[in-house]
Amino acid sequence: MLLPQINDPEQLKSLSTEELATLAEEIRRFLIEKLTVTGGHLGSNLGVVELTLALHYCYDSPRDKMIYDVGHQAYVHKILTGRQDRFDTLRKRDGLCGFVKRSESEHDVWEAGHSSTSLSAAMGMAMARDLKGEDNKVIAVIGDGALTGGMAFEALNHIGHEKRKLMVILNDNEMSIAPNVGAMHNYLSKIRSDRHYLRAKDEVERSLKKIPAIGGKLAKTVEKIKDSLKYMMVPGVLFEELGFTYLGPVDGHDLEKLIDTFHQADNVSGPVLVHVLTTKGKGYKPAETDYYKSHAISPYKIESGQSLKAVGNPMYTEVFGQTLIELGHEDKRLIAVTPAMPGGSGLFPFAKEFPDRMIDVGIAEQHAATLCAALAMEGMKPVFAVYSTFMQRAYDQIVHDICRHNANVMFAIDRAGFVGADGETHQGVYDIAFMRHIPNLVMMMPKDENELRHMMKTALEYNDGPIAYRYPRIDGTGVQLDAELRSLPIGSWERLRPGDDYAVLACGPMVQVAEEAAEILKREGIQVGVVNARFLKPLDNSMLLELAHAATSMVVLEEASQAGSLGSAVLEFYAEHEIYDARVHLMGVPDLFIEHGSIKEQRQETGLTVEALCARIKTMKALSKYTYKTTSTS
Numbered sequence: 001m002l003l004p005q006i007n008d009p010e011q012l013k014s015l016s017t018e019e020l021a022t023l024a025e026e027i028r029r030f031l032i033e034k035l036t037v038t039g040g041h042l043g044s045n046l047g048v049v050e051l052t053l054a055l056h057y058c059y060d061s062p063r064d065k066m067i068y069d070v071g072h073q074a075y076v077h078k079i080l081t082g083r084q085d086r087f088d089t090l091r092k093r094d095g096l097c098g099f100v101k102r103s104e105s106e107h108d109v110w111e112a113g114h115s116s117t118s119l120s121a122a123m124g125m126a127m128a129r130d131l132k133g134e135d136n137k138v139i140a141v142i143g144d145g146a147l148t149g150g151m152a153f154e155a156l157n158h159i160g161h162e163k164r165k166l167m168v169i170l171n172d173n174e175m176s177i178a179p180n181v182g183a184m185h186n187y188l189s190k191i192r193s194d195r196h197y198l199r200a201k202d203e204v205e206r207s208l209k210k211i212p213a214i215g216g217k218l219a220k221t222v223e224k225i226k227d228s229l230k231y232m233m234v235p236g237v238l239f240e241e242l243g244f245t246y247l248g249p250v251d252g253h254d255l256e257k258l259i260d261t262f263h264q265a266d267n268v269s270g271p272v273l274v275h276v277l278t279t280k281g282k283g284y285k286p287a288e289t290d291y292y293k294s295h296a297i298s299p300y301k302i303e304s305g306q307s308l309k310a311v312g313n314p315m316y317t318e319v320f321g322q323t324l325i326e327l328g329h330e331d332k333r334l335i336a337v338t339p340a341m342p343g344g345s346g347l348f349p350f351a352k353e354f355p356d357r358m359i360d361v362g363i364a365e366q367h368a369a370t371l372c373a374a375l376a377m378e379g380m381k382p383v384f385a386v387y388s389t390f391m392q393r394a395y396d397q398i399v400h401d402i403c404r405h406n407a408n409v410m411f412a413i414d415r416a417g418f419v420g421a422d423g424e425t426h427q428g429v430y431d432i433a434f435m436r437h438i439p440n441l442v443m444m445m446p447k448d449e450n451e452l453r454h455m456m457k458t459a460l461e462y463n464d465g466p467i468a469y470r471y472p473r474i475d476g477t478g479v480q481l482d483a484e485l486r487s488l489p490i491g492s493w494e495r496l497r498p499g500d501d502y503a504v505l506a507c508g509p510m511v512q513v514a515e516e517a518a519e520i521l522k523r524e525g526i527q528v529g530v531v532n533a534r535f536l537k538p539l540d541n542s543m544l545l546e547l548a549h550a551a552t553s554m555v556v557l558e559e560a561s562q563a564g565s566l567g568s569a570v571l572e573f574y575a576e577h578e579i580y581d582a583r584v585h586l587m588g589v590p591d592l593f594i595e596h597g598s599i600k601e602q603r604q605e606t607g608l609t610v611e612a613l614c615a616r617i618k619t620m621k622a623l624s625k626y627t628y629k630t631t632s633t634s
């Protein structure tokens with residue numbers, strides 16, 4: 001076995017290509033076995049085993065900068081840079097991060113989690129290198145899916161213009177999470193499949209040069225014909241026109257060819273794009289045959305790839321997907337838009353039912369948002385189905401195109417709250433704070449999946465502008481689902497439990513936490529009210545006034561950034577109404593990035609638990625004897 005002895009990429013340099021191939025197989029086995037227990041991004045990593053080996057064989061990390069787009073395919077890089085003994089802890093609390101992580105290793109030079117940042121990062125590093133007069137290599141590894149992201153196009157435009165020396169490796173496995181989409185994807189597929197394109201670029205260019213130059217009137221025509229021939233025969237002309245030297249396509253599982261191509265790339269002075277063809281899930285049948293499943297897999301049986309995840313209540317996402325079908329039948333104008341997350345957003349059933357009314361735009365959150373604005377302005381009812389974390393990309397489009405136009409766009413914001421194993425790059429805890437202040441927007445969060453269904457109906461019937469509902473990445477509560485859907489009064493909260501001295505104002509899954517805490521405290525003689533603060537905007541003004549009049553001590557409990565979310569909104573409300581003695585305590589996500597682990601651990605870490613809430617209310621009670629209780633507040 002070679003693998004256990006490899007703990008520094010320098011050791012690769014003395015291996016023969018046969019030994020590298022053996023190592024590739026050992027790494028595959030290692031990943032397939034380890035991930036049965038931890039889960040993780042299996043398919044993407046199995047696809048880049050040879051590519052990563054070839055990179056570390058040819059270049060000197062960390063001196064040469066290797067930048068992995070998204071960073072979900074860096075497991076092999078982690079194995080080769082001294083972290084193989086930590087794979088049992090992958091994506092667990094205090095364990096190895098599922099993405100590239102600077103604090104883990106000097107070889108991790110750029111962190112991500114969101115896609116399409118690698119080319120801008122590479123350009124920045126190449127610029128800094130040149131300005132400092134250094135001569136290291138800069139290499140960005142970007143997938144065909146990540147290349148659909150707007151940032152990648154912006155960077156290509158800049159890199160091709162600047163002509164600095166850097167290498168872009170396009171890892172083309174024809175897959176985003178779902179099968180890749182778009183015109184660029186079609187272009188790459190053409191290069192992949194057209195046998196003409198597989199002719200070596202040099203060979204074609206040599207043959208064209210052999211056509212003698214002619215003077216006179218015919219010259220221009222002949223040059224044009226030569227150009228056309230080149231466009232027909234040479235792959236990657238699009239990239240060449242953008243200022244890159246295109247090399248490939250190269251079989252990404254052939255170590256010798258990869259190494260040769262990298263050596264060739266080293267001789268190019270400006271930017272090079274190496275087009276590498278790989279197979280997602282390579283070497284593990286279940287992953288090769290079910291690409292979608294193998295992208296981010298939970299623990300599984302090694303023989304079949306079958307998930308070991310216990311079957312629970314349907315997730316909020318599934319309830320969303322099913323309800324969307326019901327609403328799609330009700331209103332033919334309803335159309336779903338996803339930026340490359342059709343499966344994760346629960347839209348496959350909808351796409352099956354209404355193939356013409358589901359649009360996957362690729363990793364293009366900004367475009368998706370503006371597209372929805374325009375669809376709405378032309379009388380359609382678009383649902384922008386998006387993960388909270390990825391919606392961060394579309395902030396300007398939400399303000400400028402959707403809300404300013406007061407367009408009837410419905411936002412289905414999934415993964416709102418903690419997400420668990422993906423950790424800090426993916427936490428959905430900022431959207432309330434970055435959307436609540438935008439004029440025209442209505443924002444809701446359901447206490448359970450049944451209420452989600454009513455919110456979806458509310459959104460469809462609301463025709464006064466943009467409206468959002470956000471829901472978590474967890475199983476539903478198992479509550480009975482009402483067959484008949486109804487609209488909720490905009491801005492209405494629900495008082496679920498009475499309680500004059502103390503009340504918890506909670507949203508989403510925190511409502512259940514509040515109910516459980518109230519039940520425990522009741523047994524201890526402390527009566528605590530629970531309010532389902534299901535509208536994050538507008539707030540329920542009359543209920544807030546009632547609570548203040550009753551001099552109720554309130555705790556605002558939310559799995560969202562404490563700064564700027566519901567708690568802040570409540571404080572602003574009382575300040576605006578000059579109610580200065582309202583007793584408001586905040587329990588939200590503190591001013592920290594919360595790392596990977598389970599959602600339970602993330603809630604414990606941030607004090608968003610039944611125990612922490614009980615303790616907080618008991619402390620409030622203990623301290624209350626030292627504070628003067630007023631009854632008049634307005």
Ligand SMILES: Cc1ncc(C[n+]2csc(CCOP(=O)(O)OP(=O)(O)O)c2C)c(N)n1
Pocket residue numbers: 044047070072073113114115142143144145146147171173175176177280339340341363365390393
């Ligand atoms: C801005 C953003 N939107 C969506 C995602 C979700 N996402 C993660 S990986 C991925 C697919 C990337 O495909 P590709 O770059 O081809 O890598 P592969 O998994 O095929 O190796 C998507 C859509 C993301 N990480 N960032």
Ligand SMILES: CC(=O)[C@@H](O)[C@H](O)COP(=O)(O)O
Pocket residue numbers: 070072113114177295296344415419422473
């Ligand atoms: C890398 C990435 O961004 C996605 O693959 C993400 O891990 C998917 O998350 P879900 O499992 O919540 O769909």
Ligand SMILES: [Mg+2]
Pocket residue numbers: 143144145146171172173174175176
């Ligand atoms: Mg891909």
